[in-house]
Amino acid sequence: MPSNTRPDQQHYVAPLEETPLVAIDKVKAEGKPSNLWRDAWNDVRRRPMFWISAALILLVVIVALFPGWFTQTPPNNDCQLSNSNGGPVDGHPLGFTKQGCDIYSRIIHGTSTSLSVGLIVTFLVAVLGVVFGAFAGFYGGWIDSVLSRIGDIFFSIPYILAAVVVMSVLSAYRNVWVISLAIGLFAWPATARVLRAEILRVKNADFVMSATAVGVSRFRILLRHVLPNSLAPVIVITTISLASAIVAEATLSFLGVGLPSSTMSWGNDISAAQFDLRTAPQTLILPSIALSVTVLAFIMMGEVVRDALDPKARARR
Amino acid sequence: MSVELNGTDVDTTTSTGEAERPLLQIKDLKVAFRTQTGDVTAVDGVDITLYRGQSLAIVGESGSGKSTTAHAIINLLPGSGRITGGQILLDGEDLAKASKKDMESIRGRKIGFVPQDPMSNLNPVWSIGFQVEEAIRANGIASGRKEVKQRAIEVLKQAGLQDADRRLKQFPHQFSGGMRQRVLIGMGLAADPQLLIADEPTSALDVTVQRVILDHLESLTRELGTTLLFITHDLGLAAERAEQLVVMYKGKVVESGPSREILQNPQHPYTQRLVAAAPSLASRRIQATGSIHAAEQAIAADAATAAGDELDLIATAEARAAALEAAASAPPAIVVENLTKVFKIRGSGDFKAVDDVSFQIAKGTTTALVGESGSGKSTVAKMLLKLEDSTSGRILVGGQDLASLTGPELFKLRSRMQPVFQDPYGSLNPLRNIGNTIGEPLFTHKVGDRRSRRERVYELLDQVALPRTLIGRYPNELSGGQRQRIAIARALALKPEIVVLDEAVSALDVLVQAQILRLLADLQSELGLTYLFITHDLAVVRVIADNVCVMQKGRIVEAATTDEVFDNPKEQYTQDLLAAIPGANIELGA
Numbered sequence: 001m002p003s004n005t006r007p008d009q010q011h012y013v014a015p016l017e018e019t020p021l022v023a024i025d026k027v028k029a030e031g032k033p034s035n036l037w038r039d040a041w042n043d044v045r046r047r048p049m050f051w052i053s054a055a056l057i058l059l060v061v062i063v064a065l066f067p068g069w070f071t072q073t074p075p076n077n078d079c080q081l082s083n084s085n086g087g088p089v090d091g092h093p094l095g096f097t098k099q100g101c102d103i104y105s106r107i108i109h110g111t112s113t114s115l116s117v118g119l120i121v122t123f124l125v126a127v128l129g130v131v132f133g134a135f136a137g138f139y140g141g142w143i144d145s146v147l148s149r150i151g152d153i154f155f156s157i158p159y160i161l162a163a164v165v166v167m168s169v170l171s172a173y174r175n176v177w178v179i180s181l182a183i184g185l186f187a188w189p190a191t192a193r194v195l196r197a198e199i200l201r202v203k204n205a206d207f208v209m210s211a212t213a214v215g216v217s218r219f220r221i222l223l224r225h226v227l228p229n230s231l232a233p234v235i236v237i238t239t240i241s242l243a244s245a246i247v248a249e250a251t252l253s254f255l256g257v258g259l260p261s262s263t264m265s266w267g268n269d270i271s272a273a274q275f276d277l278r279t280a281p282q283t284l285i286l287p288s289i290a291l292s293v294t295v296l297a298f299i300m301m302g303e304v305v306r307d308a309l310d311p312k313a314r315a316r317r
Numbered sequence: 318m319s320v321e322l323n324g325t326d327v328d329t330t331t332s333t334g335e336a337e338r339p340l341l342q343i344k345d346l347k348v349a350f351r352t353q354t355g356d357v358t359a360v361d362g363v364d365i366t367l368y369r370g371q372s373l374a375i376v377g378e379s380g381s382g383k384s385t386t387a388h389a390i391i392n393l394l395p396g397s398g399r400i401t402g403g404q405i406l407l408d409g410e411d412l413a414k415a416s417k418k419d420m421e422s423i424r425g426r427k428i429g430f431v432p433q434d435p436m437s438n439l440n441p442v443w444s445i446g447f448q449v450e451e452a453i454r455a456n457g458i459a460s461g462r463k464e465v466k467q468r469a470i471e472v473l474k475q476a477g478l479q480d481a482d483r484r485l486k487q488f489p490h491q492f493s494g495g496m497r498q499r500v501l502i503g504m505g506l507a508a509d510p511q512l513l514i515a516d517e518p519t520s521a522l523d524v525t526v527q528r529v530i531l532d533h534l535e536s537l538t539r540e541l542g543t544t545l546l547f548i549t550h551d552l553g554l555a556a557e558r559a560e561q562l563v564v565m566y567k568g569k570v571v572e573s574g575p576s577r578e579i580l581q582n583p584q585h586p587y588t589q590r591l592v593a594a595a596p597s598l599a600s601r602r603i604q605a606t607g608s609i610h611a612a613e614q615a616i617a618a619d620a621a622t623a624a625g626d627e628l629d630l631i632a633t634a635e636a637r638a639a640a641l642e643a644a645a646s647a648p649p650a651i652v653v654e655n656l657t658k659v660f661k662i663r664g665s666g667d668f669k670a671v672d673d674v675s676f677q678i679a680k681g682t683t684t685a686l687v688g689e690s691g692s693g694k695s696t697v698a699k700m701l702l703k704l705e706d707s708t709s710g711r712i713l714v715g716g717q718d719l720a721s722l723t724g725p726e727l728f729k730l731r732s733r734m735q736p737v738f739q740d741p742y743g744s745l746n747p748l749r750n751i752g753n754t755i756g757e758p759l760f761t762h763k764v765g766d767r768r769s770r771r772e773r774v775y776e777l778l779d780q781v782a783l784p785r786t787l788i789g790r791y792p793n794e795l796s797g798g799q800r801q802r803i804a805i806a807r808a809l810a811l812k813p814e815i816v817v818l819d820e821a822v823s824a825l826d827v828l829v830q831a832q833i834l835r836l837l838a839d840l841q842s843e844l845g846l847t848y849l850f851i852t853h854d855l856a857v858v859r860v861i862a863d864n865v866c867v868m869q870k871g872r873i874v875e876a877a878t879t880d881e882v883f884d885n886p887k888e889q890y891t892q893d894l895l896a897a898i899p900g901a902n903i904e905l906g907a
Contacts, residue, residue, distance in 0.1 A: 005574075005575060006337070006339075006366075006368055007366070008339070008342070008364075008366035009366055009368075009561060009574065009575070009593060010574060011572075011573075011574030011575065011579065011584070012570070012572065012573045012574055013571070013584040013585050014569060014570060014571045014572065015638050016585070017639060017847065018569060019567055019569045019587070021570050021586055021587055021590075024590075024798075024828045024832055025796055025829050025832060026827075027783060027784055027795070027799060028794075035747065035748055035750075035791035035793060036494065036747060036748060036750075036793075037375075037795075072378065076626075105327060122888075126590050142376040144469075178883040181748050205743050205744075205746075206738040206740055206744035207743065207744055207745055207746040208702055209738065210736065210738065210744055210804070210807070211735070211746075211757070212704055213702050213704060213730040213731060213734075213735060213736050213808075214735070214757060214758040214761050214762075215728045215732070215758075215761050215762065216757065216810075219618060224749075225746050225749075228748045229746065229748055281524050
């Protein structure tokens with residue numbers, strides 16, 4: 001090795017002004033405090049898709065709560081067979097069903113049914129899924145084995161098929177609560193599985209060990225440390241499961257094992273219109289559009305929330 | 318070679334003229350990353366000159382732009398990164414302007430690359446042989462099944478893997494970290510490139526493995542005449558392994574030149590800070606001068622102390638030694654007797670993680686438990702903290718046997734003994750704010766009311782030198798070092814007697830590490846804490862510990878005072894560990 005330095009390799013020292021030293025590990029905490037949820041909110045509110053789906057969901061909720069604000073025409077009474085499958089006339093902007101009822105009014109009044117089923121099912125799925133998933137994942141051992149096997153049993157039966165069976169057996173008690181129960185009882189294992197996997201990941205974090213070393217009780221660790229850090233994927237799938245519950249109700253009603261025909265429901269209307277698809281397509285298409293838009297709004301919301309909460313999905317963008 | 322310079326190509330092989338052309342010359346390189354708030358410059362005007370057959374190390378802390386510079390050379394910038402200015406001349410050809418296709422033929426053939434993490438850089442679903450053969454085929458070194466396989470075996474043998482022909486069929490999970498890194502080095506050198514870039518090639522490995530791998534890399538590149546550019550955060554390692562040193566700070570080169578010269582006579586204040594804070598160098602300095610006190614005096618005259626007292630590890634060690642002279646005869650705070658832990662492993666029977674371990678720690682002192690990964694040191698810590706039950710043996714804390722404790726007694730004991738863990742990103746709950754995190758032990762043990770707890774949290778933030786305004790903020794806004802301070806504050810909340818530091822400074826940059834070590838030393842003398850310091854890094858031990866227990870495969874192979882272990886190691890394993898501290902052959906200015 002030559003002892004003399006070669007060109008461009010002599011000892012070079014940058015002037016201090018060029019790279020002034022800053023204090024080591026200086027605390028930079030300006031602006032508002034932020035954490036996962038606040039970051040997600042900041043992310044979400046900059047997206048048009050969030051505002052579109054939020055507006056649609058708000059509209060659906062308002063329609064469901066106050067149908068009287070949107071139509072004065074009663075949906076069931078006042079039906080005249082002379083108007084059967086009739087086109088739009090003054091006061092009846094979307095025309096009439098086969099029974100001669102006002103389509104617009106029926107769609108408006110059917111909203112609350114769909115939304116109620118969606119909300120009740122989602123609530124059931126969330127509660128059952130979180131309880132089963134959290135306990136199975138966190139406590140492990142035989143608790144996990146028992147709870148997970150129960151979940152597997154329910155998981156192995158397609159929930160639509162199970163709901164068809166339940167509703168056929170309980171044909172005397174068909175109402176919104178029973179149909180929600182029938183769907184919800186078989187739809188939760190997916191949520192439980194996702195949460196269990198997430199809990200298994202989080203419970204090995206150092207902060208859990210640190211809490212144990214402090215003396216925090218197991219249950220409180222689950223509640224305070226593990227569960228909040230595992231909830232993000234559950235929120236995403238429950239938003240989407242709300243949409244699929246609405247679809248499930250329509251499916252069951254369409255098959256004739258859902259709500260009684262006296263109950264206003266998009267599924268019932270679609271079912272009743274199926275034979276007139278050629279002669280009066282609007283009687284089937286219009287409630288289907290209402291159903292699609294509602295479902296789409298919730299699925300879009302689910303996508304937005306997933307993007308905001310899942311850093312991996314975010315990195316891909 | 319498919320790449321041709323436009324007309325002006327000079328025949329370098331015959332030019333015996335006065336000035337030799339450098340193999341790699343980087344001129345005023347600028348790299349920027351596009352973000353939502355505009356371009357962020359990561360590398361800002363870097364100049365590097367490297368001649369054939371030389372070795373050069375880029376040193377800096379995380380975020381200094383050292384990896385980005387290396388990735389820019391082979392045009393493998395992640396995400397939105399791009400070269401915004403300057404030249405990268407490889408043998409006169411500007412890589413910054415090379416097309417994608419040209420780069421593909423340059424990668425592997427002219428420039429080999431060894432990535433940082435041997436665990437994630439081999440595809441787990443393909444056999445080692447397949448992956449090496451793929452690299453060989455891609456570089457067009459050999460064609461035909463037989464020749465490719467022959468070359469793969471050669472490459473692996475060269476990289477130091479014995480019985481390579483048998484190992485070709487094995488999968489990455491059957492290889493240890495060191496062996497995987499050998500495979501990656503083999504792949505990097507497969508096409509006999511002129512330049513090999515290694516990005517922190519050994520920072521994920523144990524020190525003794527690191528030494529073997531680096532020795533091998535050195536002799537291999539010397540044999541093949543390969544020019545070596547490597548990146549490291551360890552100044553001692555850089556100075557020992559490279560002729561040329563480039564120190565980077567905030568995207569700029571602050572000092573560069575021959576490594577010995579820089580190390581012995583650091584000029585830029587940042588380099589001076591680095592030299593003062595590098596544990597490997599501090600430990601060597603103490604070694605060289607015989608005692609901490611002498612090292613302190615020797616360095617006092619040196620320019621390095623200009624960096625400031627709080628960063629100089631030797632000053633830290635000196636201050637500690639002075640404070641603790643009286644503590645040696647104190648009663649033991651922790652007694653561990655014949656401690657054993659057996660894990661049952663499905664299929665393969667029992668595994669003794671901890672095997673008949675005994676040691677004592679006197680009150681107010683620090684004992685370091687040193688060992689490589691898998692030595693059982695962390696399992697000892699977990700049993701001491703009662704996060705794991707022992708299979709047999711006794712642990713006495715302040716005279717109380719841990720095994721018999723349950724319920725409220727165990728709960729009370731927890732307040733006397735607190736841990737700080739390694740990973741600053743995993744040890745704080747990201748959804749709870751700093752105030753709640755530090756205050757949780759107080760709340761759990763029902764200490765005081767809301768207001769007094771808040772006061773105590775403020776006091777603790779003061780103790781770890783963090784601003785009180787952090788109380789309502791969340792961990793994601795803090796750096797690794799700051800998170801580790803929060804973890805220390807939380808550990809101190811209940812005024813414990815014992816703190817178990819499980820690799821608590823291993824994941825930090827050297828300067829931050831030096832700061833935290835100083836903080837720990839100060840807190841110890843102020844609060845009379847007893848530390849069990851668990852680490853793989855013997856260099857750090859020299860600065861912080863009074864006694865050392867060296868663990869290997871679940872057993873303590875050597876236990877003595879720090880001075881004894883360093884000056885007169887009895888066991889071969891301890892000697893190996895000591896020799897593996899980078900910087901062994903460096904003559905220091907002092």
